[in-house]
Amino acid sequence: MSPSPWLISVSSLALSIALAASAQAAELSPLNRDSGLPRAPEQEAVAFEHADLSFKVIPATRSLEGDARLTFKAKAPLTAVVLDLDRNYSVARVEVDGQAVPASAWSNPEGRMRIALPQPVAADGRVIVRVVYSGKPHVATRAPWDGGFVWAKAPTGEPWVASAVQGEGCDLLWPCIDHPQGEPALVDEHITVPAPLVAPGNGVAVGMDERDGWRTYHWRARDPDTYAITLNVGPYQAITGQYRSRYGNTVPLAFWHLKGNEDKAKGLFDEFSRMLEFFEAVIGPYPFGDEKMGVVETPHLGMEHQTINAYGNDYKKDKYGYDWLLQHEFSHEWFGNQLTNADWDDMWLHEGFGSYMQPLYLQFLRGQMDYHAALLDQRAALTNKVPIVLGRTRTEEAVYNREQGSGLDIYYKGSLMLHTLRGLIGDAAFFDSIRQLVYGTSTPRPGNFEPRYGTTREYIDIVNRLTGKDYGWFFDVYLYKAALPELIAERDATGLALRWKAPDDLPFPMPVQVRLGGNDGKVVDVPMRGGQGHVDLPAGTPYTLDPDSRLLREEPRFAAAQKDAAARKQAAEKKAK
Incomplete structure (x- = not known):
């Protein structure tokens, strides 16, 4: 997900999250509203090997037709398959290993779909479940913080559609195991959209078919995060290229942007290679170099969709002179998609x-x-x-x-x-x-x-x-405490006594640096054994704690600034009324 300390105020972001959650509470069941609830025993008992997903996106009615064929390997004897799917979809057909099962064999009352198998599956056996469904997907009030679909219009008038489901989970889009450990090993996507719209997808392009005014784009991806499987539809144009990695491989590059943004898109595309160079030099090889580094322009701010990162920052450069949104979302290819x-x-x-x-x-x-x-x-x-x-x-x-x-x-x-x-x-x-x-x-x-x-x-x-x-x-x-440790410095007869005050009086022997004198003074290292230390310091000599800003610690100035900003905002709002 995509916060910014520079472009989005903390208070307005928190309010948006709260409003989004309350707005959709009546619409989604608790199971569909919350992502990452404990898995059902049947979900823990399977390895998710393959998701073959067909989506027909119908902008005219803001609806979706889905057809999911899901292959599971049983890790223990299995008598049922349990999936998560938004209960607001209508399910037209359920099959097990190619045979339709009666409506009495499955139920989805609260968004956790249980399918009784015609016969048990032994450990190490496989079962293929097919679910055909349709309906109007949940609409995001404020994507990406509020999960769901965005139905928009491109500046040139064509439909512009995106899904962003990190918060509420994959079950708003397809029948899945809505848990971080529910990743399928392989995903095939078949995305059907009105021609001549374009539908970039996860992984590698397998092909595109066009028939009767509709186009179907085929994509294939390995090990995608459940919420990283996404739909993006629009009047896109593509910029493509290659990045020659320091590891000897070549990474395909692609940016799908809206018509009319060619010049700005080219400028952003030029940042791709520099970002790859940084991550590969400092962290390690791009994890999906055999697929692509892909970015798609979206009608919401952004999301780390694997190999097809959502980008909606309007090509802004911040005060540091780069596009923080693109860089943050791209970082999730390592921290989110690979790990x-x-x-x-x-x-x-x-x-x-x-x-x-x-x-x-x-x-x-x-x-x-x-x-x-x-x-x-x-x-x-x-x-x-x-x-x-x-x-x-x-x-x-x-x-x-x-x-x-x-x-x-x-x-x-x-x-x-x-x-x-x-x-x-x-x-x-x-x-x-x-x-x-x-x-x-x-x-x-x-x-x-x-x-x-x-x-x-x-x-x-x-x-x-x-x-x-x-x-x-x-x-x-x-990590496990809310409050920050406080570094207390007190002068004594011979110098400066230092001690850490950690939450709950936990041990905290964090070494400290102190600069003695002015800006060009000597910097000394204080070991702080037992959370305490001492520096010899002549009376009247100035000192600076942590002169190189290495330590995360409690500093009242930050809380005071936040309190002052909140008070000024409240006063301005009261005056405006």
């Missing part, structure tokens, strides 16, 4: 790492000033109300909700924590830990890794193993 969180409670692995990629990219492009300035923007947005990890299963809504959940802190607190970790353990261990998390190896090369699931606990174990130290204290405070 997928095993549970929504681990969503900071997507958003925290993805958000850190923006300052890191600016450091790569232009150096330290832009890097620290971008981190400062993120720091100003922290709320620190709810831990970014709770250590228990959560739904997408429970994580993103700003009042009861972690909200934007999974983005910015996650990013700033990674900046602090990098300073603590050093670049070599830090970037190696990312590669092991993302690829499962320190030496990734095209062909020697596959998409994988990751957890918070796994990342902590990776850091401990690489450093040979136990950094549980670090993650206990930053």
